[in-house]
Amino acid sequence: MGTRIDQQQGFATELPRERAVVVGVHLPEAWAGGKGGDADLPELGRLVETAGGLVVGELEQRRARPESATFLGSGKLEELKELVAGTEATMVVFDNDLSPAQGRNLEKAVDCKVLDRTELILDIFASHARSRQARLQVELAQLQYLLPRLTRLWSHLEKQAGGIGTRGPGETQLETDRRILGRRLAQLRRELQDVESTRRTQVGSREGLYRAALVGYTNAGKSTLMNGITGADVYVQDQLFATLDATTRRVDADERRRFLLTDTVGFIRKLPHHLVESFKATLEEVREADLMVHVVDASAEDPQHQIDAVNKVLKEIAPQEKPTLMVFNKMDLVDAELFRNRWTRVYPDAVFVRGREPEGTAELREILTARLLGREVVRTVALPITNLHAISAFHRTGAVLEQTFHADLCHATLRLTEEELGRLLSREGAVLVGDDRG
Ligand SMILES: Nc1nc2c(ncn2[C@@H]2O[C@H](COP(=O)(O)OP(=O)(O)OP(=O)(O)O)[C@@H](O)[C@H]2O)c(=O)[nH]1
Ligand SMILES: [Mg+2]
Structure with missing residues (x-):
């Protein structure tokens, strides 16, 4: 189909060092139903690196609203062209969501591939998906992202071709493509249901056990804590979205008292809605938990910002409030006393740990056990x-x-x-x- 998603599919593996210019347009918070917000170029840069690219340039602009055809204003667009040429960039990544037409116009203008944040995140998820469930869920998200774009893509081509003569074949092609995608979507949903019912049988025996789920911003150290507390061997990496699957382990606090701990996919600011939707099965473990263990990277530039982003996603997957334990991790990277003083004022019951050190995880394990005892x-x-x-x-x-x-x-x-x-x-x-x- 020659869509941008198709081209983008393999870049993390085939072209490991793409040279990227990252672009952020700061829009008033009210724009696009509060979804506009501030751009975060350092984080976008980390996403680019996680996808295997190299950031070679940055561009920012403050606007009251996006330019409808090219998102950027014409002056900034010129600047972008020069930056791309000067840095020999092979792609441009926007922190903002682009319409298919905007993406296309921009690609034509700067003469290289243009992605937006959602496409980049989808790409990272695609290259990190290992299990069957994760792969199915990512494909589901990609198709859902593509489907509404298909229409606009075709109507865009129609207009370009001048309408009348091309409309027939255009419509037919569109309908065929839609039908194919629609069938694939239905098949994916069925396969996911199968995976889910297998999981349910497997967890049947856990009925009645107290369940805690590690949740938090991506790279906060959830898997590190999971491994430390349960002795599991979850993949830990200094990259975004290292974990895409849910892992649940039983923790034996003592001979009689045991609880379940789940580690799962991390969240991020502006996490594409399709991903949250299609990861419902994985996130089921979070929805069913008795306690949320919200892990925060204490060394993040703005921890509150990350906490808010996580809470927003949590509300989407588990609308009713759940008991939550705030855990500030990576305390070795900050001035511990200062940090503790400041954040206990906001979260009086918070725990502060160094997740990479055994004492750090032992402390958290004890606190979780105490929570369990508190229910006796x-x-x-x-x-x-x-x-x-x-x-x-x-x-x-x-x-x-x-x-x-x-x-x-x-x-x-x-x-x-x-x-x-x-x-x-x-x-x-x-x-x-x-x-x-x-
Ligand atoms: N300095 C320091 N680094 C830590 C600590 N805990 C974890 N890390 C590092 O932080 C990085 C991310 O850790 P992970 O456990 O993979 O984080 P995660 O929350 O599971 O991340 P995703 O699965 O990608 O969402 C790794 O490089 C860890 O070694 C800590 O207490 N101190
Ligand atoms: Mg992880």
């Missing part, structure tokens, strides 16, 4: 003595506070979670005695 209650149950083995694990963890025997029954006062209580009552023939003791 004290109850007295009467248990047939033939079933006494059901509370032997409670003995080993010191959770039997009192125990008395009455004929063939044992009265045990236990510190336990509601789930454990439920199990004792439904499976071990225990009955509740008296009222809540604490």
